Amino acid sequence: MARSAEDIIDRCLRGEARAWDDFVDRYQRLVWSVARSYRLPAEDCDDVTQAVLVAALRHLADLRDPAKAASWLITSAHRESWRVARNRRRTVDLVGDFASVSEPDDRRATDLEAMHSMRAALDELGDPCRALLVALFSEVDPHYPDLAKRLGMPVGSIGPTRGRCIEKLRARMGAHLEAKSE
Amino acid sequence: MTDHDFETLLARALRDETQRGASPEAIVRIRAAGHEHLARIAAGRTPAAWFGRLVDAAAEAVRGSLVHEQLAGAAVGLRSTASVRQRVYGSAGGAMELDLESTEEGDGTCRVRGLCSGPAGHARVLVLEEGAAEPRELTCTADGRFEFTTASGRVDLATSMGSSVLVVDGVDLP
Numbered sequence: 001m002a003r004s005a006e007d008i009i010d011r012c013l014r015g016e017a018r019a020w021d022d023f024v025d026r027y028q029r030l031v032w033s034v035a036r037s038y039r040l041p042a043e044d045c046d047d048v049t050q051a052v053l054v055a056a057l058r059h060l061a062d063l064r065d066p067a068k069a070a071s072w073l074i075t076s077a078h079r080e081s082w083r084v085a086r087n088r089r090r091t092v093d094l095v096g097d098f099a100s101v102s103e104p105d106d107r108r109a110t111d112l113e114a115m116h117s118m119r120a121a122l123d124e125l126g127d128p129c130r131a132l133l134v135a136l137f138s139e140v141d142p143h144y145p146d147l148a149k150r151l152g153m154p155v156g157s158i159g160p161t162r163g164r165c166i167e168k169l170r171a172r173m174g175a176h177l178e179a180k181s182e
Numbered sequence: 183m184t185d186h187d188f189e190t191l192l193a194r195a196l197r198d199e200t201q202r203g204a205s206p207e208a209i210v211r212i213r214a215a216g217h218e219h220l221a222r223i224a225a226g227r228t229p230a231a232w233f234g235r236l237v238d239a240a241a242e243a244v245r246g247s248l249v250h251e252q253l254a255g256a257a258v259g260l261r262s263t264a265s266v267r268q269r270v271y272g273s274a275g276g277a278m279e280l281d282l283e284s285t286e287e288g289d290g291t292c293r294v295r296g297l298c299s300g301p302a303g304h305a306r307v308l309v310l311e312e313g314a315a316e317p318r319e320l321t322c323t324a325d326g327r328f329e330f331t332t333a334s335g336r337v338d339l340a341t342s343m344g345s346s347v348l349v350v351d352g353v354d355l356p
Contacts, residue, residue, distance in 0.1 A: 015224045020216035024209060033200035046208035054215050118195040137193045170188060 009064050030116040034077035038085045052076045121172035129165035284355045291333045292355040298326035300343045310338040
């Protein structure tokens with residue numbers, strides 16, 4: 001099972017290199033998604049992700065609260081994305097073919113954080129639930145026999161297992177939302 | 183949240199284009215930068231503390247982050263065989279920028295030319311070379327230009343301009 005954000009950050013503060021990898025795995029998608037919301041190209045989103053996560057290293061002690069960590073990263077990602085977008089606009093406007101850069105609104109930012117919480121909860125769930133839910137929800141209309149074969153489980157058990165896994169995921173997600181509201 | 187809303191959110195979290203995440207190459211770079219930072223702390227070298235002591239600035243308040251100017255994918259730890267151009271921005275507020283051009287001199291040293299730009303005020307630049315106990319302050323022109331030569335493969339740089347401070351840990355030189 002994946003570790004909690006607090007545990008990951010504690011281990012980072014103790015200097016564990018592996019914990020930093022876990023931190024990157026947990027938060028890179030969140031930061032990247034904010035940058036992408038500015039309609040930045042993928043390579044610029046990568047740069048924003050690097051700048052923000054490396055900057056976070058200096059603030060780890062303040063980020064032990066998972067809700068604070070996500071908020072801090074989102075805010076920093078907004079600032080960095082805006083700066084990159086502004087510079088890009090300044091450069092590319094010269095050739096006049098730049099689609100306008102737009103800042104995502106608050107609702108979109110909340111939505112990105114919700115998706116991050118969902119993915120974090122999913123990672124904490126661990127396998128086999130994680131693998132099953134990813135397989136079921138990554139595709140629009142998954143083919144159960146293929147999926148059962150891939151996951152090594154009987155077709156008939158997919159439905160009941162799915163239900164149990166969704167309940168576990170809901171509980172995890174609830175814990176994330178509760179932590180955020182505190 | 184209804185069951186339907188919950189499952190819709192789950193599906194979007196897995197399928198939304200914004201959730202693609204950083205490229206594998208970027209993740210390797212980010213991990214390496216973090217490992218390096220943690221190793222430096224483990225070795226008892228707190229980043230930027232030296233600069234804060236010298237100029238009485240809250241060096242931790244503004245951090246530097248290397249962002250590419252001409253070389254795609256340039257980042258913390260960027261290295262080139264001959265010449266490197268980098269631009270460093272203050273990540274808090276973005277009030278200051280630092281342009282660097284590093285050129286290998288062929289005798290084992292590297293010449294670094296830099297330009298500080300940002301708010302009004304005289305620029306100060308300090309450089310800490312690898313293995314050095316203390317940084318040295320560079321002469322800086324009124325328009326923020328400076329230059330130095332070093333045999334070190336890596337330097338830390340700290341600049342101040344007006345009330346802005348930009349600290350860059352670990353600039354790899356060619």
